[in-house]
Ligand SMILES: Nc1nc2c(ncn2[C@@H]2O[C@H](COP(=O)(O)OP(=O)(O)OP(=O)(O)O)[C@@H](O)[C@H]2O)c(=O)[nH]1
């Protein structure tokens with residue numbers, strides 16, 4: 001497996017990265033994603049892609065279409081039955097250059113070691129607060145302190161050797177934005193990569209209208225004022241702009257889909273747990289139902305052709321709604337259903 005860091009340059013990217021949602025369910029109810037009161041129609045068991053179907057699509061369609069990097073997400077990927085076997089099978093494919101997972105970390109203390117042994121090397125873990133009460137409120141599980149369980153999962157993943165280890169923080173004004181310096185300081189003597197994500201209007205519209213989002217540049221200025229901030233020496237495959245505190249072991253990433261536009265370097269598509277291929281997170285145009293086609297016996301070459309056609313038109317589909325009001329529209333699938 002090839003390490004995925006590369007020099008700091010922004011250039012148009014080949015679309016070679018597939019985010020796969022393994023399941024739309026979750027053991028958390030994050031306020032910004034799938035709050036307790038949200039009425040969600042979960043995918044029925046029979047509509048989920050089976051492990052075998054998913055592997056077939058990766059082997060026969062996505063790899064031939066040029067995808068070499070895969071991220072497993074959800075919902076919560078670690079509650080997907082058979083996740084370990086799936087990781088092992090994907091990691092063993094020769095053409096797979098990068099296999100990563102985005103998780104809430106709750107089950108990592110007991111699963112990190114087996115995941116590493118199965119071939120996973122990169123983990124992005126959500127950690128929105130260092131305060132147990134704020135965290136429990138944010139993940140919608142008041143009264144049960146989950147923070148220490150997630151923190152133990154992060155430590156375990158670090159010890160097992162996951163590198164890079166990234167922590168994702170969705171910054172919500174008045175909720176956790178005052179913790180930005182504390183969270184940033186985690187990178188000083190640990191080789192962790194803390195990424196601040198601007199809150200997007202998918203998931204909890206009420207919270208978004210009440211609180212809105214904090215521009216990354218404002219966060220950077222606070223960090224600059226405290227320690228100074230320089231361009232990161234390495235960057236990932238994704239939308240984050242990478243910086244670091246001078247002399248720090250880790251880095252700081254800023255995912256700024258509200259204040260900036262990184263769509264010109266978009267290198268990804270998304271596959272939902274029920275087999276819909278989506279060319280853009282924030283634009284619902286152009287999705288294709290690969291599961292139904294596969295189950296109806298459409299040939300692999302025909303499926304490949306459909307994906308290749310979608311790749312051709314993806315630049316036209318990439319998110320263009322900033323000025324035309326898409327941000328206030330409602331999406332038919334939420335973040336937990338798309339995979340972030
Ligand atoms: N607008 C937009 N946001 C994205 C995109 N990819 C990721 N994000 C945002 O970044 C968050 C964190 O993404 P991760 O799942 O950690 O993955 P990543 O940052 O792309 O991963 P790396 O491969 O480690 O760089 C997602 O939940 C989204 O909020 C994208 O293509 N477009």
Ligand SMILES: C[S@@+](CC[C@H](N)C(=O)[O-])C[C@H]1O[C@@H](n2cnc3c(N)ncnc32)[C@H](O)[C@@H]1O
Nearest residue numbers: 033074075076102103104126168199200335340
């Ligand atoms: C949908 S979750 C799925 C994976 C896993 N359950 C987790 O939380 O890491 C993927 C990412 O989406 C982010 N996310 C969810 N809703 C968001 C929103 N409305 N705005 C910005 N990021 C969001 C989460 O913080 C997480 O980093």
Ligand code: SF4
Nearest residue numbers: 026028030033075104
């Ligand atoms: S952000 Fe992740 S952990 Fe939180 S509710 Fe959404 S899917 Fe679950």
Ligand code: SF4
Nearest residue numbers: 263266280281318319
């Ligand atoms: S908003 Fe769409 S086009 Fe832009 S980076 Fe995200 S997925 Fe790609």
